[in-house]
Amino acid sequence: MRIGTSNSTKLLDNACVNEYKIPLIVMMENAVLAAFKHMDIANNQKYVIVSGVGNNGGDGLGIARQLKAHGKEVDVFIVGNIEKMSECSKINYNILKAMDISTNIIDKENLDYLKSKIKNSDVVVDCIFGTGLERDIKGIYYDVIDIINQNKNKTYSIDVPSGINATTGDILGICIDADKTISFEFYKRGFLKYATKEFIGEVIVEHIGIPKYILDKYDDKEYITDIELIKENIKIKNKFSFKSDFGKVAIFAGSRGFTGAAYIATQAAVKSGSGLTTLISDSYVQNIASQKLCEAMTLDIDEDEKVKKLIKGCDAIGFGCGMGDNEVTYNKLEYVLKNTTCTIIIDADGLNILKQKKELLENNPDRIIITPHLGEMARLTGYPIDYIRDNKVDVAKEFAKKYKLIVLLKGYETVITDGEYTYINPTGNAAMANGGMGDTLLGIITSFVGQGMTNLMATVCGAYIHGYIGDTLSKKLYTVNATDIISSIPKIIKFFQK
Incomplete structure (x- = not known):
């Protein structure tokens, strides 16, 4: 199993899109399907998806679509400026609208509504921040993560629990307390730090269709022994x-x-x-x-x-x-x-x-x-x-x-x-x-x-x-x-x- 950093992920994405002409939306959909396998749909009915506006948020919107298609109750919340939503996230966002799946834009006024939905859910899916996070979490983002941690039954984080620096393992002010982390292509280097162990839960690494020769090209030569x-x-x-x-x-x-x-x-x-x-x-x-x-x-x-x-x-x-x-x-x-x-x-x-x-x-x-x-x-x-x-x-x-x-x-x-x-x-x-x-x-x-x-x-x-x-x-x-x-x-x- 390869170990990677936020930079490794960025290099892979750029290589797939620019060198090998693999559309980013294809990799996002692969990530959605890979993560969906670990949503434990046989044991859970009510899901709350909390997404940011970056590509990690797009994964969450795609997962919401899959859950809804499989008959699950899904509430979708988006935190951040929707005008700055990434291109791939917009595609999944528009699909949700076409399917009449309502989304809630989080602000100070509806935090109590978010809290009530989380309390009543089986699983919260965390897709707020991905591997690129390097700044301390403040403001509405801090409030949302705190509400999730205080009120969740189970939380599944996609790629990395929001609030962890994927490279260093530093906790950036506050962090999602995940019961399960579904990570893509790499076991993140930051997960090796002792301070992260209480937040990452069970870690699953899924492949999302990136060809081996691309992975080899950008390999950091760090591995989990198998x-x-x-x-x-x-x-x-x-x-x-x-x-x-x-x-x-x-x-x-x-x-x-x-x-x-x-x-x-x-x-x-x-x-x-x-x-x-x-x-x-x-x-x-x-x-x-x-x-x-x-x-x-x-x-x-x-x-x-x-x-x-x-x-x-x-x-x-x-x-x-x-x-x-x-x-x-x-x-x-x-x-x-x-x-x-x-x-x-x-x-x-x-x-x-x-x-x-x-x-x-x-x-x-x-x-x-x-x-x-x-x-x-x-x-x-x-x-x-x-x-x-x-x-x-x-x-x-x-x-x-x-x-x-x-x-x-x-x-x-x-x-x-x-x-x-x-x-x-x-x-x-x-x-x-x-x-x-x-x-x-x-x-x-x-x-x-x-x-x-x-x-x-x-x-x-x-x-x-x-x-x-x-x-x-x-x-x-x-x-x-x-x-x-x-x-x-x-x-x-x-x-x-x-």
């Missing part, structure tokens, strides 16, 4: 497969008090399908973990020659879980980067040690994946956590581009980017909010890189599958732990095989 992308990238095990076909990986993890992190990360790599997996840790952790790890090997981190020989032959290395934020960990990461050419996936203390020493990132382009949470990203960038939360896509892209690496920025709607292509992960839930989840994710991603996926796709697939398992298990479990995730990995990956 299940088909995962299926296209999972490596198939066939009857001719051998363990060497699925990669040799190493996990540097653990310290006294954090043996669980070492076990979880290593076992996750094993269960994700790695051909050979080795935990490299201090002797204390090794002695404990080796009693639990049946399929993985272990190695003392201080046996330099053995470690050097092993990591030189690795296809991927996971680093940092539970190792400690100290100089020893930094020296080990420096050693690993110096003595290998494979991809390194860095998490937890592997990230904490870099906060004042990012030269390791600068000197190793195109071979590092980092998986920070918001706090770790704040330490790496110097930005406040609140700023990162509200601008996570831009912060992640900026960091990835600067250091030529992959960033997986954890949290609700995890961001994965290489600075050029960006994927938003839709899976995962609050039942997974407990220790060990990051260690599990590191193991999965390390395994996928080792199996031959690109760094970006390994990270995208790892995040999706990790969250997908959590979503599946949380239907029956109050808390989903790391060991729950790990035990389900083989079954879920098998499900994703085409």
